[in-house]
Amino acid sequence: xxxxxxxxxxxxxxxxxxxxGSTVMETAIKHGIPGIEAECGGACACATCHxxxxxxxxETVGEPSPMEExxxxxxxxxxxxxxxxxxxxxxxxxxxxxxxxPERQA
Amino acid sequence: xxxxIKTDVLIIGAGPCGLFAVFELGLLDMKAHVIDILDKIGGxxxxxxxxxxxxxxPGLPYVTGKGLCDALLAQIKPFGATFHLQEMVQTIxxxxxxxxxxxxxxxxxxxxxxVVIAAGGGSFQPKRPPIPGIEAYEGASVxxxxxEMEALRDKRVVIAGGGDSAxxxxxxxxxxxxxxxxxxxxxEFRAAPDSVNKMMKLVGEGxxxxxxxxxxxxxxxxxxxxxxxxxxxxxxxxxxxxxxLLPFFGLTMKLGPVADxxxxxxxxxxIVVDTAAFESSVPGIFAIGDINWxxxxxxxxxxxxxEGALMAQKAYHYVYPGxxxxxxxxxxxxxxxxxxxxA
Numbered sequence: 001x002x003x004x005x006x007x008x009x010x011x012x013x014x015x016x017x018x019x020x021g022s023t024v025m026e027t028a029i030k031h032g033i034p035g036i037e038a039e040c041g042g043a044c045a046c047a048t049c050h051x052x053x054x055x056x057x058x059e060t061v062g063e064p065s066p067m068e069e070x071x072x073x074x075x076x077x078x079x080x081x082x083x084x085x086x087x088x089x090x091x092x093x094x095x096x097x098x099x100x101x102p103e104r105q106a
Numbered sequence: 107x108x109x110x111i112k113t114d115v116l117i118i119g120a121g122p123c124g125l126f127a128v129f130e131l132g133l134l135d136m137k138a139h140v141i142d143i144l145d146k147i148g149g150x151x152x153x154x155x156x157x158x159x160x161x162x163x164p165g166l167p168y169v170t171g172k173g174l175c176d177a178l179l180a181q182i183k184p185f186g187a188t189f190h191l192q193e194m195v196q197t198i199x200x201x202x203x204x205x206x207x208x209x210x211x212x213x214x215x216x217x218x219x220x221v222v223i224a225a226g227g228g229s230f231q232p233k234r235p236p237i238p239g240i241e242a243y244e245g246a247s248v249x250x251x252x253x254e255m256e257a258l259r260d261k262r263v264v265i266a267g268g269g270d271s272a273x274x275x276x277x278x279x280x281x282x283x284x285x286x287x288x289x290x291x292x293x294e295f296r297a298a299p300d301s302v303n304k305m306m307k308l309v310g311e312g313x314x315x316x317x318x319x320x321x322x323x324x325x326x327x328x329x330x331x332x333x334x335x336x337x338x339x340x341x342x343x344x345x346x347x348x349x350x351l352l353p354f355f356g357l358t359m360k361l362g363p364v365a366d367x368x369x370x371x372x373x374x375x376x377i378v379v380d381t382a383a384f385e386s387s388v389p390g391i392f393a394i395g396d397i398n399w400x401x402x403x404x405x406x407x408x409x410x411x412x413e414g415a416l417m418a419q420k421a422y423h424y425v426y427p428g429x430x431x432x433x434x435x436x437x438x439x440x441x442x443x444x445x446x447x448x449a
Contacts, residue, residue, distance in 0.1 A: 039227065039359065045154040046358075070296045073268050074356040076236045078291060078320075106233055106358060 002095035006033045006051075009103045018090040024099060025049040025086035035101030042086040044068055047075035048105040049085040054098035061088055061097070076106045110215035113137050114425045116208055117187075117222045118195050121149020123395030123410030124224035125178040130418035132185030133442055136220075136425050141190040141210065143229040148175035150226055153357060164408055174407075184447045190214070194229055198367045204390030204424050220421045223377060223386075223393040224410070227359035235266065235353045237321050246329030248351045252279075260284045264334050264346055266321055267354035273297035275352060276305050280314050287315040287346050289336060317346075324351070367391070372399040383420035384413040390424055392417045 001017040004027055008014075018027040028036040028049070037048035044067055053061050058081055064072060068087045072078050085099065115131055117124045120142035128138050146152050151160075151171030160169050169177070193214065198221060199207045208216040232250035234240060240248055252258070252275055263283040265276050268290040274297075276288045288305065295302045308314045322343070323335040333345045361375055370378040370387035376399035377386050384400075385392050394417055395410035403409070422431050436442045443449030 040150075040154045043155045043158045045158060047356075066294070069292065069294065073291055073296065074233060104236075106236075106355070 002090055002092060002097070004090070004094070005096075005098045006035070007098065007100045008035045009101060018094075020090055020092065022090050023086050024051065024088040024090065024094075024097070025084070027090060028085060033101075035105070036085060037105045038086060039105075044071055044084060044087055046106075047071045047073075047084060050075040050078070050105060051083055051085045051099040051101055052079060052081045053083050053088075054100070055081065057094075057097050057099075060093055074106050075102075076104055077102050108214060110207070110217045111139060112217045113139050113188075114218065115139075115220045115222060115421060116141065116195075116206075116216050116218040117224055118142075119149060119224035119226055119395070119397075120144070120147045120189060120191070121224060121226050121395065122151055122174055122178055122407050123226075123414055124149070124222070125175065125182055126411050127222050127224055127394060127414040127417065128182040128185055128187040129178075130415045131222075131421065132182065132187075133436070133445060134418050134422045134431065135445070136418070136421060137187075138185070138222075139188045139190060139216065139218075141193050141195060143192065143194045143231075145192050147179065147189060147191070148172065150359075151175050153230055160407070162406065162408065184445060194362065196363055198391065200388070200390075206390065219390065219424050221391045222414075222417060222421070223364065223391065223397055224395045224414075225362075225364060226396045228361040228364065228397070229359070230357040231360045231362075232353075233355040233358045235321065235355050237324055240324060240353075243324060243326060243329055243331050243351070247326065247331040247349060248324075248353065250353065252352065255279065255282055258283055258350055261349040262347060263287070263350045263352065264289060264321075264348045265352045265354065266290070268292070268295040268297065269354060269356065270297045270301065271354035272352075273301040273305055275354070276314065277301060277308075280308055285315075285348075286313075287317060287348070289317045289319060289321060289334075291318070291320055291339075293318060321351070321353075364397070369393075376403075379413075382416065384417045385420060392421065 004018045005015040016031040025038050039048040040046040068084050114136040115138040117138050117140045120140050131138050156172040194211045197209045201207045259282050262285045264287045266289045309316045319336045319338040321334050322337040326332040333347045372378050377393035379393050379398045381400045384394050394413035396405045440449050
């Protein structure tokens with residue numbers, strides 16, 4: 001199973017195994033990763049599962065869809081590396097993915 | 107102050123659970139008023155995911171958030187509930203056994219025998235942008251809603267955001283403000299294309315400014331803004347002199363004053379209820395849907411429907427003390443069918 005590392009705002013890294021086909025948000029919630037709220041439950045209807053994708057992974061993860069960009073307007077400290085983790089599907093290529101959770105969710 | 111509204115039940119929250127509670131209460135002859143902070147009926151279904159599909163409503167393989175709320179509204183129509191939108195309950199005071207005096211943020215009073223809290227994740231409130239120290243200006247020169255346009259006449263106004271609220275207020279305030287700047291993170295706007303076109307036309311005519319970037323800091327004194335420091339997307343900074351800032355970054359759910367109403371809470375965010383009637387630790391105040399907690403609780407709309415049905419059975423005894431309640435089915439009971447207007 002692919003491994004995903006979540007680094008919180010304080011610098012603490014947590015690496016967990018993710019199921020293929022689930023999302024980076026669902027993986028975080030399942031493992032109790034702090035810093036991801038997912039208020040809307042993964043409907044791309046809020047911006048509380050916002051993460052910054054590590055520079056080395058941005059190309060593999062890809063860009064947000066227009067709908068996701070719209071929701072990112074509501075995010076906190078949105079940067080070019082920002083994504084909503086509910087919109088990142090876990091694939092074999094993402095094994096080793098590193099994301100950072102922001103100081104707070106919106 | 108206006109006269110208190112006297113009715114049987116006050117439901118706090120016009121989401122699916124609050125709406126279905128109107129139905130269950132109505133079948134048992136209880137009149138309800140429903141209050142919600144949003145400007146529309148439907149709660150999270152209307153605000154967060156009106157067009158998103160829901161797949162786990164029994165009997166409905168597929169329905170959108172809006173579709174579900176529209177159907178519930180049709181279902182509760184016979185019971186003529188009164189809705190009070192854009193209004194939030196502030197205090198609940200027990201004045202009888204049981205009789206509650208409820209006060210809203212608009213100063214409206216209710217006197218009701220039963221309160222049903224169906225407030226979901228709490229009340230939707232405008233999201234505060236991540237600008238250090240912005241609290242100090244709120245109410246005096248930072249506004250999350252425009253109550254009176256005239257207050258902004260001949261002022262230098264900055265509007266932040268890219269949705270319909272930001273664009274609507276840009277268009278409304280452009281002729282009134284002495285200078286108006288719209289700030290948005292990117293060049294695409296979520297707002298209706300027609301509003302965006304009108305805004306771009308004003309920019310083209312030199313009537314307003316549009317800036318791509320994010321506000322990083324505010325400067326001013328005594329609650330009065332003097333300037334906003336804006337970080338452009340290339341990292342450079344510049345300042346805009348202004349008298350008022352209107353941030354429109356959507357809504358977020360906050361529990362609000364619920365925790366102050368004297369009920370036992372779980373983790374400070376959920377109302378503890380019993381599973382026989384979904385009543386809180388304060389007799390006469392019930393809690394249904396996402397806002398309650400009991401062992402085994404699932405935050406599902408269908409659970410909230412069940413909770414509403416059991417709530418109504420107990421609420422009946424507060425509204426009609428001493429009266430016997432006979433359990434009936436809508437399929438066979440003529441009296442229920444009369445209430446539904448089908449017999």
